[in-house]
Amino acid sequence: xxxxxxxxxxxxxxxLLQDDAATQGLGMxxxxxxxxxxxxxxxxxxxxxxxxxxxxxxxxxTLGDSxxxxxxxxxxxxxxxxxxxxxxxxxxxxxxxxxAEANVQSQGRKTGLYDVVITNQNNKTIALFRGRSHxxxxxxxxxxxxxx
Amino acid sequence: xxxxxxxxxxxxxxxLLQDDAATQGLGMxxxxxxxxxxxxxxxxxxxxxxxxxxxxxxxxxTLGDSxxxxxxxxxxxxxxxxxxxxxxxxxxxxxxxxxAEANVQSQGRKTGLYDVVITNQNNKTIALFRGRSHxxxxxxxxxxxxxx
Amino acid sequence: xxxxxxxxxxxxxxxLLQDDAATQGLGMxxxxxxxxxxxxxxxxxxxxxxxxxxxxxxxxxTLGDSxxxxxxxxxxxxxxxxxxxxxxxxxxxxxxxxxAEANVQSQGRKTGLYDVVITNQNNKTIALFRGRSHxxxxxxxxxxxxxx
Amino acid sequence: xxxxxxxxxxxxxxxLLQDDAATQGLGMxxxxxxxxxxxxxxxxxxxxxxxxxxxxxxxxxTLGDSxxxxxxxxxxxxxxxxxxxxxxxxxxxxxxxxxAEANVQSQGRKTGLYDVVITNQNNKTIALFRGRSHxxxxxxxxxxxxxx
Numbered sequence: 001x002x003x004x005x006x007x008x009x010x011x012x013x014x015x016l017l018q019d020d021a022a023t024q025g026l027g028m029x030x031x032x033x034x035x036x037x038x039x040x041x042x043x044x045x046x047x048x049x050x051x052x053x054x055x056x057x058x059x060x061x062t063l064g065d066s067x068x069x070x071x072x073x074x075x076x077x078x079x080x081x082x083x084x085x086x087x088x089x090x091x092x093x094x095x096x097x098x099x100a101e102a103n104v105q106s107q108g109r110k111t112g113l114y115d116v117v118i119t120n121q122n123n124k125t126i127a128l129f130r131g132r133s134h135x136x137x138x139x140x141x142x143x144x145x146x147x148x
Numbered sequence: 149x150x151x152x153x154x155x156x157x158x159x160x161x162x163x164l165l166q167d168d169a170a171t172q173g174l175g176m177x178x179x180x181x182x183x184x185x186x187x188x189x190x191x192x193x194x195x196x197x198x199x200x201x202x203x204x205x206x207x208x209x210t211l212g213d214s215x216x217x218x219x220x221x222x223x224x225x226x227x228x229x230x231x232x233x234x235x236x237x238x239x240x241x242x243x244x245x246x247x248a249e250a251n252v253q254s255q256g257r258k259t260g261l262y263d264v265v266i267t268n269q270n271n272k273t274i275a276l277f278r279g280r281s282h283x284x285x286x287x288x289x290x291x292x293x294x295x296x
Numbered sequence: 297x298x299x300x301x302x303x304x305x306x307x308x309x310x311x312l313l314q315d316d317a318a319t320q321g322l323g324m325x326x327x328x329x330x331x332x333x334x335x336x337x338x339x340x341x342x343x344x345x346x347x348x349x350x351x352x353x354x355x356x357x358t359l360g361d362s363x364x365x366x367x368x369x370x371x372x373x374x375x376x377x378x379x380x381x382x383x384x385x386x387x388x389x390x391x392x393x394x395x396a397e398a399n400v401q402s403q404g405r406k407t408g409l410y411d412v413v414i415t416n417q418n419n420k421t422i423a424l425f426r427g428r429s430h431x432x433x434x435x436x437x438x439x440x441x442x443x444x
Numbered sequence: 445x446x447x448x449x450x451x452x453x454x455x456x457x458x459x460l461l462q463d464d465a466a467t468q469g470l471g472m473x474x475x476x477x478x479x480x481x482x483x484x485x486x487x488x489x490x491x492x493x494x495x496x497x498x499x500x501x502x503x504x505x506t507l508g509d510s511x512x513x514x515x516x517x518x519x520x521x522x523x524x525x526x527x528x529x530x531x532x533x534x535x536x537x538x539x540x541x542x543x544a545e546a547n548v549q550s551q552g553r554k555t556g557l558y559d560v561v562i563t564n565q566n567n568k569t570i571a572l573f574r575g576r577s578h579x580x581x582x583x584x585x586x587x588x589x590x591x592x
Contacts, residue, residue, distance in 0.1 A: 015199075022204035025195040047173045050217070051163075056170035057229050058213045062206025069198070069205075081205050082555065083576065085233035085381060085529070087409055087428075089402045105424065106385045110554070111526065111578065113383050113424070128401065128409070130426070132383075132527065132576070134555065230407065231428065233381070233529060235557055235574075237550045253572065254533045258406075259378065259430065261531055261572070276549065276557070278531075278574070280379065280428070282407070311495075318500035321491045343469045346513070347459075352466035353525050354509045358502025365494070365501075377501050381529035 003143055005035045009074040011147055013038070015140040016073045023066050026059070030070065036104030036114075038070040044096040055092035063100045064116040064129030071102035072112050072133035076140050079112065084131040090124055097121040100129070110135050151291055153183045157222040159295055161186070163288040164221045171214050174207070178218065184252030184262075186218040192244040203240035211248045212264045212277030219250035220260050220281035224288050227260065232279040238272055245269040248277070258283050299439055301331045305370040307443055309334070311436040312369045319362050322355070326366065332400030332410075334366040340392040351388035359396045360412045360425030367398035368408050368429035372436050375408065380427040386420055393417040396425070406431050447587055449479045453518040455591055457482070459584040460517045467510050470503070474514065480548030480558075482514040488540040499536035507544045508560040508573030515546035516556050516577035520584050523556065528575040534568055541565040544573070554579050 003011070013033045017023055032039040040063065048059040064086060072079045092098060102116040116129035151159070161181045165171055180187040188211065196207040212234060220227040240246060247267050254261040264277035299307075309329050313319055328335040336359060344355040360382060368375045388394060395415050402409040412425035447455070457477050461467055476483040484507065492503040508530060516523040536542060543563050550557040560573035 017199060019201075020199040020204075021195050021197045022206065023198070047169050049169045050171070051165060051168035052226075052228070053167075056168075056210065056213070057217075057232070058170065058206065058210025061209045061213070061232075062204065065204070065206045065209070078200075080200070080239075081236050083233065083235045083527075084205070084209075085231065085426075087231045087402075087426075088229050089409070091228075106383070106421070113385070113527075125402070130381075130383075231379075233574075235550070235576075237557070254531075254569070261533070273550070278529075280531075313495060315497075316495040316500075317491050317493045318502065319494070343465050345465045346467070347461060347464035348522075348524070349463075352464075352506065352509070353513075353528070354466065354502065354506025357505045357509070357528075358500065361500070361502045361505070374496075376496070376535075377532050379529065379531045380501070380505075381527065383527045384525050387524075 008076050009033050009035045012074050012076045012140045013070050016070065026062065028063065028066055033070065033074060035074050036071055036107065038067055038074070038102050040067045040070065040100045042098050044092050044094055044098065046094065049094060055096070057088055060092060060118060060127050061086050061129065063098055064118055064127060065131065067100035067102035067116045068114045068129065068131035071104060071114050073140060076143065077135045078138045078140055079133040079135045082132050082134045084129065087128040089128065090126050092120060092126050098126060156224050157181050157183045160222050160224045160288045161218050164218065174210065176211065176214055181218065181222060183222050184219055184255065186215055186222070186250050188215045188218065188248045190246050192240050192242055192246065194242065197242060203244065205236055208236070208240060208266060208275050209234050209277065211246055212266055212275060213279065215248035215250035215264045216262045216277065216279035219252060219262050221288060224291065225283045226286045226288055227281040227283045230280045230282045232277065235276040237276065238274050240268060240274050246274060304372050305329050305331045308370050308372045308436045309366050312366065322358065324359065324362055329366065329370060331370050332367055332403065334363055334370070334398050336363045336366065336396045338394050340388050340390055340394065342390065345390060351392070353384055356388060356414060356423050357382050357425065359394055360414055360423060361427065363396035363398035363412045364410045364425065364427035367400060367410050369436060372439065373431045374434045374436055375429040375431045378428045378430045380425065383424040385424065386422050388416060388422050394422060452520050453477050453479045456518050456520045456584045457514050460514065470506065472507065472510055477514065477518060479518050480515055480551065482511055482518070482546050484511045484514065484544045486542050488536050488538055488542065490538065493538060499540065501532055504532070504536060504562060504571050505530050505573065507542055508562055508571060509575065511544035511546035511560045512558045512573065512575035515548060515558050517584060520587065521579045522582045522584055523577040523579045526576050526578045528573065531572040533572065534570050536564060536570050542570060
């Protein structure tokens with residue numbers, strides 16, 4: 001039985017995230033998934049703040065990296081990050097609700113390029129993230145099994 | 149009274165980190181500080197793991213970003229990250245003891261470039277981080293005050 | 297007498313490029329200019345080819361860098377590149393007509409971020425370029441003088 | 445007959461550059477080659493200057509990219525650039541003699557990471573270049589043939 005691209009994306013992401021302690025521990029929510037695309041949400045909490053009372057850049061990156069990871073794993077082919085870059089355009093503050101939208105820019109047989117835009121609740125751009133992925137030659141779930 | 153470059157570096161970093169919930173919350177330890185240089189340590193804990201049972205790239209980045217932040221703030225001039233990039237060369241696993249060494253590559257009046265090498269307990273290189281900083285025109289502490 | 301943003305952009309770029317031997321020597325044409333935006337064209341010539349008979353990545357970068365330079369200098373404030381990155385997505389071949397479109401992503405008082413998309417005559421994306429600029433505190437032309 | 449790593453590097457680079465119009469046209473000289481390493485030289489000529497009378501960043505990048513290309517092709521496995529980034533630390537001027545030293549940082553079965561430092565005749569660092577390479581599964585020359 002064939003499954004649709006959209007089904008494949010949703011089941012891939014479910015398989016990817018079910019044991020992801022990092023993404024869960026930071027309270028990230030998956031708002032939308034399509035092949036090569038996702039939208040994630042994360043709220044800035046007290047423990048994410050640096051000494052300047054703004055969100056540590058590492059947590060902003062982590063949100064972008066998770067969105068990138070979801071998007072590049074949405075084809076039922078396990079993929080890992082080989083490199084990434086981030087532009088910090090504006091600070092994020094306590095209780096900000098950050099949204100990360102990841103879009104595939106290029107996906108070859110092995111390597112992919114994904115851009116992520118991170119905005120806050122006022123639609124201000126906080127950061128631009130760009131990630132390069134590498135497929136490792138395994139599926140995330142068995143497509144011959146029915147969805148659970 | 150003049151203070152030495154080394155004193156300035158140590159007092160800058162103390163001022164920077166004393167209220168940094170993110171760096172403290174991840175259990176990072178500052179092993180060494182010099183002007184433009186630092187060595188930090190972070191252990192990979194359960195909550196840093198992703199769905200592949202390796203350390204989420206965001207936490208590796210966060211370690212690199214903290215080391216970068218310490219090094220670029222070691223001159224008693226508040227500096228923030230404007231952008232950064234990271235190369236993921238090998239995975240990190242649960243209980244790995246990661247060391248990040250940050251070194252200034254270039255520091256002008258306003259902008260700086262810092263490279264960070266992240267290795268594990270077997271001296272294997274896990275990631276290379278490169279950060280660009282921007283000074284915002286304020287000191288981190290008052291040099292006319294005696295150290296506490 | 298006030299000049300419009302569009303006039304300022306056009307006169308800035310004219311001042312920028314009139315003595316630019318590199319851009320002229322590569323036969324680049326400015327197809328469009330607006331504040332923070334430009335579209336440039338460059339044909340791939342024999343002397344741009346590498347040993348694989350494709351356009352040397354350096355010339356693709358140079359096109360992107362020139363488009364970035366035009367866009368970030370379109371505000372009559374001299375700006376230079378502090379860093380840049382490029383993703384090579386597909387090769388370019390002899391006689392390809394490459395188009396580079398540069399768009400401002402962020403422009404502060406001093407620093408800016410610009411994205412450039414480079415496509416070929418079949419609208420295939422050849423490369424994505426991202427540049428960071430830094431204003432050096434001088435105008436490109438005297439706005440009190442009439443345009444020539 | 446086995447050939448040494450050093451022989452392989454020298455013959456790979458000879459095969460790579462013999463038809464490279466771009467590298468030859470810019471007058472680049474290969475000063476040294478080892479497996480994963482090279483040192484190239486390029487003089488800044490009139491036609492490389494931009495409107496600010498400094499070397500166009502594109503030509504500095506091109507030098508770095510060529511050095512990267514030589515280093516990542518020194519194993520007799522054809523490799524192409526997938527992405528690169530450059531930090532412009534100081535301007536280069538007419539008649540400057542630029543040296544680019546490329547060093548492998550990581551080389552897997554398929555992908556590699558190379559750092560290039562570009563200095564001028566006074567040993568001042570002009571730029572830092574970082575390139576990611578991708579092997580395409582072909583040799584550059586036939587190792588069973590004797591060297592010419």
